[in-house]
Amino acid sequence: MTAMLEEVNAVLMSSDLQGSWLSLNDLNSGNPDTGAGTKWVPQYSYGAAAITGLTNANVTLTPAQAMKKRIALADTLTANVQIIFPAWVGEWIVVNNTSGSFTVTAKTASGSGVLLLPGSKRSLATARTSFNRVRASRPPRSVHSRQRLHRFRRC
Known part of the structure; x- marks a missing residue:
C-alpha cells in the first residue's frame, strides 16, 4: 500500500483492515504499515x-x-x-x-x-x-x- 497524500491529517486503513493511520506530514508517501513509523501514527486499532x-x-x-x-x-x-x-x-x-x-x-x-x-x-x-x-x-x-x-x- 503506497499512497501520495496532499494534506496533513489524511487517514488510511491499515493493511489488515483492523485499524487506521493518521498522516502527520504533507505529501506523505510512506507506507504506514511497514515504514519507519515517523510520518504516521495509529488513529484506531482493533485486536x-x-x-x-x-x-x-x-x-x-x-x-x-x-x-x-x-x-x-x-x-x-x-x-x-x-x-x-x-x-x-x-x-x-x-x-x-x-x-x-x-x-x-x-x-x-x-x-x-x-x-x-x-x-x-x-x-x-x-x-x-x-x-x-x-x-x-x-x-x-x-x-x-x-x-x-x-x-x-x-x-
Missing part, C-alpha cells in the same frame, strides 16, 4: 499483536504490530530480550507468555525500559522516550462497603 519466536534476539516492533494496544509475547527465552516500541505517545497492555529463566524489557529505541517477568501482564505508557507502568485503577467501592466502613469507624 492484538502476537510476537512469537522469542528466544535470544531483540525485536523491534513493526508499526503494524505496535498499533495494536495489546501485545502478546510467547516462546522459550534462552537470553534476556528487548521488545523495542516506536517513539509514539501511547499505551499498551503487554502480556508476557514467555518461559525460561530470562526476562523481557519493553522500551523505545532511545529510552529506558520496563522489565516484564515471565507470566506477567503490564499496562505501559510512553510519551515518546521512556516507558512507565500504568497502575491499574481500582473499581470504586460500593455504597454498602462505604456504609460498613462508616459504621465500623463509629464503634
Whole structure:
C-alpha cells in the first residue's frame, strides 16, 4: 500500500483492515504499515499483536504490530530480550507468555525500559522516550462497603 497524500491529517486503513493511520506530514508517501513509523501514527486499532519466536534476539516492533494496544509475547527465552516500541505517545497492555529463566524489557529505541517477568501482564505508557507502568485503577467501592466502613469507624 503506497499512497501520495496532499494534506496533513489524511487517514488510511491499515493493511489488515483492523485499524487506521493518521498522516502527520504533507505529501506523505510512506507506507504506514511497514515504514519507519515517523510520518504516521495509529488513529484506531482493533485486536492484538502476537510476537512469537522469542528466544535470544531483540525485536523491534513493526508499526503494524505496535498499533495494536495489546501485545502478546510467547516462546522459550534462552537470553534476556528487548521488545523495542516506536517513539509514539501511547499505551499498551503487554502480556508476557514467555518461559525460561530470562526476562523481557519493553522500551523505545532511545529510552529506558520496563522489565516484564515471565507470566506477567503490564499496562505501559510512553510519551515518546521512556516507558512507565500504568497502575491499574481500582473499581470504586460500593455504597454498602462505604456504609460498613462508616459504621465500623463509629464503634
